[in-house]
Amino acid sequence: MFLGHYGVAFAAKRLAPRTSLGALTFAAEFLDELWPILLLLGVEQVRIVPGLMTMSPLDFIYYPFSHSLVTAIVWGTLIGGAYFLLRRYGRGAWIVAVLVVSHWFLDVPVHRPDLPIWPGASSPKVGWGWWNSIAITYILEFTIYAAGISAYVRATRARDRIGSWGLLVYIVVLAILFVASNGSPPPSERALAWTALGIWLFVPWAWWVDKHREYVGRVAIRVARPTTF
Numbered sequence: 001m002f003l004g005h006y007g008v009a010f011a012a013k014r015l016a017p018r019t020s021l022g023a024l025t026f027a028a029e030f031l032d033e034l035w036p037i038l039l040l041l042g043v044e045q046v047r048i049v050p051g052l053m054t055m056s057p058l059d060f061i062y063y064p065f066s067h068s069l070v071t072a073i074v075w076g077t078l079i080g081g082a083y084f085l086l087r088r089y090g091r092g093a094w095i096v097a098v099l100v101v102s103h104w105f106l107d108v109p110v111h112r113p114d115l116p117i118w119p120g121a122s123s124p125k126v127g128w129g130w131w132n133s134i135a136i137t138y139i140l141e142f143t144i145y146a147a148g149i150s151a152y153v154r155a156t157r158a159r160d161r162i163g164s165w166g167l168l169v170y171i172v173v174l175a176i177l178f179v180a181s182n183g184s185p186p187p188s189e190r191a192l193a194w195t196a197l198g199i200w201l202f203v204p205w206a207w208w209v210d211k212h213r214e215y216v217g218r219v220a221i222r223v224a225r226p227t228t229f
């Protein structure tokens with residue numbers, strides 16, 4: 001899954017208003033942010049097999065540290081804990097931790113049965129293989145993405161143009177990246193890993209946009225409207 005993770009990060013702003021969208025995005029996509037680093041270090045392995053699945057040519061041979069359920073829970077605990085030490089915001093720390101783990105569960109429907117429960121050869125692997133359907137993948141990704149954006153936009157208000165246009169460009173660029181990534185397979189595993197590192201860019205971008213928006217919540221919008229007549 002790709003867009004869906006960003007959608008969940010957007011939606012989470014409502015649950016932890018004081019947590020930056022940057023932190024929420026970092027958490028929701030953490031497993032995929034870690035993965036290219038482990039690939040480049042030679043710790044995890046992927047193979048490009050054109051035509052493997054309709055929506056993905058990636059054969060995830062070995063990725064137990066970034067994409068097993070048990071390590072996802074460990075990462076979630078560590079990152080949620082670190083967030084609490086930095087920000088002293090318990091609610092935000094919980095949400096950040098849950099977002100990290102949510103990544104694994106959102107990957108389950110689309111992946112082949114290649115997601116391990118725990119690191120080690122004895123672990124069963126899960127995945128429902130929805131990446132074999134273009135329609136189901138698009139509906140799933142865009143539904144979660146749109147729902148998340150809608151929740152975020154209703155809960156926050158732009159302070160300036162960075163808050164409005166910066167957000168719009170962010171949303172469109174992510175959607176284009178998703179559509180483009182379903183084109184021709186990457187030339188090599190190494191090129192894939194370097195390209196995948198690019199998703200780190202969206203963490204500071206989300207933080208920047210979020211800094212230029214303010215949380216208004218549901219009630220505030222209703223109260224604010226009559227005064228603008």
Ligand SMILES: [Zn+2]
Pocket residue numbers: 001031032067103107
């Ligand atoms: Zn993933």
